[in-house]
Amino acid sequence: xxxxxxxxxxxxxxxxxxxxxxxxxxxxxxxxxxxxxxxxxxxxxxxxxxxxxxxxxxxxxxxxxxxxxxxxxxxxxxxxxxxxxxxxxxxxxxxxxxxxxxxxxxxxxxxxxxxxxxxxxxxxxxxxxxxxxxxxxxxxxxxxxxxxxxxxxxxxxxxxxxxxxxxxxxxxxxxxxxxxxxxxxxxxxxxxxxxxxxxxxxxxxxxxxxxxxxxxxxxxxxxxxxxxxxxxxxxxxxxxxxxxxxxxxxxx
Amino acid sequence: xxxxxxxxxxxxxxxxxxxxxxxxxxxxxxxxxxxxxxxxxxxxxxxxxxxxxxxxxxxxxxxxxxxxxxxxxxxxxxxxxxxxxxxxxxxxxxxxxxxxxxxxxxxxxxxxxxxxxxxxxxxxxxxxxxxxxxxxxxxxxxxxxxxxxxxxxxxxxxxxxxxxxxxxxxxxxxxxxxxxxxxxxxxxxxxxxxxxxxxxxxxxxxxxxxxxxxxxxxxxxxxxxxxxxxxxxxxxxxxxxxxxxxxxxxxxxxxxxxxxxxxxxxxxxxxxxxxxxxxxxxxxxxxxxxxxxxxxxxxxxxxxxxxxxxxxxxxxxxxxxxxxxxxxxxxxxxxxxxxxxxxxxxxxxxxxxxxxxxxxxxxxxxxxxxxxxxxxxxxxxxxxxxxxxxxxxxxxxxxxxxxxxxxxxxxxxxxxxxxxxxxxxxxxxxxxxxxxxxxxxxxxxxxxxxxxxxxxxxxxxxxxxxxxxxxxxxxxxxxxxxxxxxxxxxxxxxxxxxxxxxxxxxxxxxxxxxxxxxxxxxxxxxxxxxxxxxxxxxxxxxxxxxxxxxxxxxxxxxxxxxxxxxxxxxxxxxxxxxxxxxxxxxxxxxxxxxxxxxxxxxxxxxxxxxxxxxxxxxxxxxxxxxxxxxxxxxxxxxxxxxxxxxxxxxxxxxxxxxxxxxxxxxxxxxxxxxxxxxxxxxxxxxxxxxxxxxxxxxxxxxxxxxxxxxxxxxxxxxxxxxxxxxxxxxxxxxxxx
Numbered sequence: 001x002x003x004x005x006x007x008x009x010x011x012x013x014x015x016x017x018x019x020x021x022x023x024x025x026x027x028x029x030x031x032x033x034x035x036x037x038x039x040x041x042x043x044x045x046x047x048x049x050x051x052x053x054x055x056x057x058x059x060x061x062x063x064x065x066x067x068x069x070x071x072x073x074x075x076x077x078x079x080x081x082x083x084x085x086x087x088x089x090x091x092x093x094x095x096x097x098x099x100x101x102x103x104x105x106x107x108x109x110x111x112x113x114x115x116x117x118x119x120x121x122x123x124x125x126x127x128x129x130x131x132x133x134x135x136x137x138x139x140x141x142x143x144x145x146x147x148x149x150x151x152x153x154x155x156x157x158x159x160x161x162x163x164x165x166x167x168x169x170x171x172x173x174x175x176x177x178x179x180x181x182x183x184x185x186x187x188x189x190x191x192x193x194x195x196x197x198x199x200x201x202x203x204x205x206x207x208x209x210x211x212x213x214x215x216x217x218x219x220x221x222x223x224x225x226x227x228x229x230x231x232x233x234x235x236x237x238x239x240x241x242x243x244x245x246x247x248x249x250x251x252x
Numbered sequence: 253x254x255x256x257x258x259x260x261x262x263x264x265x266x267x268x269x270x271x272x273x274x275x276x277x278x279x280x281x282x283x284x285x286x287x288x289x290x291x292x293x294x295x296x297x298x299x300x301x302x303x304x305x306x307x308x309x310x311x312x313x314x315x316x317x318x319x320x321x322x323x324x325x326x327x328x329x330x331x332x333x334x335x336x337x338x339x340x341x342x343x344x345x346x347x348x349x350x351x352x353x354x355x356x357x358x359x360x361x362x363x364x365x366x367x368x369x370x371x372x373x374x375x376x377x378x379x380x381x382x383x384x385x386x387x388x389x390x391x392x393x394x395x396x397x398x399x400x401x402x403x404x405x406x407x408x409x410x411x412x413x414x415x416x417x418x419x420x421x422x423x424x425x426x427x428x429x430x431x432x433x434x435x436x437x438x439x440x441x442x443x444x445x446x447x448x449x450x451x452x453x454x455x456x457x458x459x460x461x462x463x464x465x466x467x468x469x470x471x472x473x474x475x476x477x478x479x480x481x482x483x484x485x486x487x488x489x490x491x492x493x494x495x496x497x498x499x500x501x502x503x504x505x506x507x508x509x510x511x512x513x514x515x516x517x518x519x520x521x522x523x524x525x526x527x528x529x530x531x532x533x534x535x536x537x538x539x540x541x542x543x544x545x546x547x548x549x550x551x552x553x554x555x556x557x558x559x560x561x562x563x564x565x566x567x568x569x570x571x572x573x574x575x576x577x578x579x580x581x582x583x584x585x586x587x588x589x590x591x592x593x594x595x596x597x598x599x600x601x602x603x604x605x606x607x608x609x610x611x612x613x614x615x616x617x618x619x620x621x622x623x624x625x626x627x628x629x630x631x632x633x634x635x636x637x638x639x640x641x642x643x644x645x646x647x648x649x650x651x652x653x654x655x656x657x658x659x660x661x662x663x664x665x666x667x668x669x670x671x672x673x674x675x676x677x678x679x680x681x682x683x684x685x686x687x688x689x690x691x692x693x694x695x696x697x698x699x700x701x702x703x704x705x706x707x708x709x710x711x712x713x714x715x716x717x718x719x720x721x722x723x724x725x726x727x728x729x730x731x732x733x734x735x736x737x738x739x740x741x742x743x744x745x746x747x748x749x750x751x752x753x754x755x756x757x758x759x760x761x762x763x764x765x766x767x768x769x770x771x772x773x774x775x776x777x778x779x780x781x782x783x784x785x786x787x788x789x790x791x792x793x794x795x796x797x798x799x800x801x802x803x804x805x806x807x808x809x810x811x812x813x814x815x816x817x818x819x820x821x822x823x824x825x826x827x828x829x830x831x832x833x834x835x836x837x838x839x840x841x842x843x844x845x846x847x848x849x850x851x852x853x854x855x856x857x858x859x860x861x862x863x864x865x866x867x868x869x870x871x872x873x874x875x876x877x878x879x880x881x882x883x884x885x886x887x888x889x890x891x892x893x894x895x896x897x898x899x900x901x902x903x904x905x906x907x908x909x910x911x912x913x914x915x916x917x918x919x920x921x922x923x924x925x926x927x928x929x930x931x932x933x934x935x936x937x938x939x940x941x942x943x944x945x946x947x948x949x950x951x952x953x954x955x956x957x958x959x960x961x962x963x964x965x966x967x968x969x970x971x972x973x974x975x976x977x978x979x980x981x982x983x984x985x986x987x988x989x
Contacts, residue, residue, distance in 0.1 A: 094517075138517070141516070202521065202524060203489075203523045203524070203527070205767055207315045207527050208767055209348065211524075211527060212520075219557075220561060220563075222658055222661065223564070223566035223659055224662035226661065226665070227766050233346075233348045234348065234349075238767070240766045
């Protein structure tokens, strides 16, 4: 770690590039790096030499490039910083993905570790704290786009309170149990949180009444183990298990 | 006022829409060639007061998304044909889900009447509605009905009439609906003080709607058949059909932009969000107007399901029900079959009496051997057909079919098909034609084609006569039902193998979701079932009266002409003379004469057109154990499977010299071995489906290639398999008597 602290931003970029190329196609050639970073072959050679000098990579002309163990750790660290920043920009600040990526690229080199950890903690806190949550972030996104807050503040706070009561009833702050419909057995109930999966299936499932917020109950599983029968909005619906997989629910 | 009104009946599947349709129109229906499940456009007529109603029964749909061809058909009908009134039938015991379609129709801004059907059931389940308030909220009149008891029909017709009056006034000269609020609402302000509430989709969506619809306005697209707000909304929902229709690239770009923006802001795809808002609106409206007085945890339906879809009992129950269906078809059908047989025997006798006994008049032969023998031989099986369709109709109307699909989906999925494919396959046991049409409920074309290809392997009702002829002829009583069951199972197994083959070769591709409603069990409505069975029976009789009559005559002619060459005929005549003048007892004379006549008839048949074709095919037929007579009958079977029976009847009555009433079965028994009998059934099961099936395959797959593939492939398969069975059977000695 001591060495990486003295790395320049550009050398960190090289480490990052090598890391991504290795995960993508196993072997790294200087040409790939040059193309990825949009620099000349000559400067790649110089940078590689300098990285090799610091004992971060194994490098010899015309040979494949590989990380040393300390080099790998350093690269991972850079990549992680990038990802944390990017995710924070997208998920919390509701910034567009391309912009977020670009900003993360610039900031990753200078951000101290302590502050980076705080970013992570803050993102987690927002997700867990009843005053924050997905809706709160969505509201923030709305605010950024439209320059005003959504109506219904009282309603939102009431709902939050209800949520808190429910959570404490179920035993503590983090008692909300997330699960997937596919994992539920007969007799189990849940509230739909989110539906992910290929668009067409999604649309059909939602149109049949499995909307976010609706309560569903698994009635039974077909004799051959698939599909499952669920009860939603007072009627019975059947879905295959892999379709039910994409429905995220909160266990009730 | 124009006294002719067109009504379109829309509604979710299982909402009792067809019952309402039957109740409104009675028997005055005009159905396409094959009614099947309501896939075709069914039309009915009704005169009420001085107005003549044309009622169109649209296919049952859950939404207007145009997810399947049926939904698309329903949507297109409403949009492009502009019926005067649209009646949406809802199952009021399952209101929320049913209102989803209603809300979409409301958004289409069409003259709409809501029917809260099965209101008795809703009451029994403890729901109480504030109809007045709900109709105010939704902005359209609501009529409560109990379809199967005919309750509320008068009320419904009155409401439709009022609505039609207003909607006709509303239509501008070029037939467009005015986009403002329906005038009737104002006109009948005391009764319906209704305001049409537009569902507010929230600021984000609304903004995009405005943006898109103003762009649409500039493009002049919205002015056409579509309401611009509705169209904008559908585009946001990423409706493929409409996005393809709107060919403007500026609109396309805007829509893409809007969609990605909404996704970003709301964290959901617009279609999910919009559907959620619709349901939100519905549950809001229901919260205000619906009270649930009692909570029933386990309805009778749940109890039935506990057994019928039980982990261990489900499959045996399903197989048992199928077996029972075929068993009953066979046993219950027997007595009426004997009556029909007797009737035709008597009729033949009466007509034969018009000629002197020894007359060899061609007309007599045509009437008795050709027409009565051919058509009668087919009509005999009417009881079987009716019973089978009765059973299928009951299973379908009771809601069991959906369970069958539920139980079978795992297996169907494994062979690359959809649980829903099972329903057309079951209908295929009745007739391939409606079955192939029923594949329209399948959303994926690959699934559809694969299902269409294997449907002919489901033994249809027309093949039943062949089995019914062969099985009792060759096998002991105790084997009848198992044998029949076995043949059906062979067909199913072959279908499974072929489906798997097709889906992993020519029709490769991912399978589509299995999101299907399991409707509550209901007692089938007698009227509906009877109309259904009658429709099938009528078609069968019509087929007997037209195609089969024609073919019978052609086949008879093919066997009667060109007749024996003059020299041959003279030779037989001489032999007869010899015996007549010879010195023998009368009894002996008669026997000798009969045997000569038999030989003559056989010689005549051999030289006939049919005989020659049959003979020509002999090299192909031999390996399967068939002779030229069977070959000739198989040619006829391509026209319609049941013709095989008629044809065999003709073939064997030609050689019918002695007037002892030997039945066709007995003749067959003496002519062939049980192995050949089985091979006949096997070949008829697999080989080329009838002409009607090929025609419908061509139409439904929209490709003559698939039709030819079905025809050629199945025939080849039949030949190979039958040959293998016959050769193997002969080898282990089954071929001997």
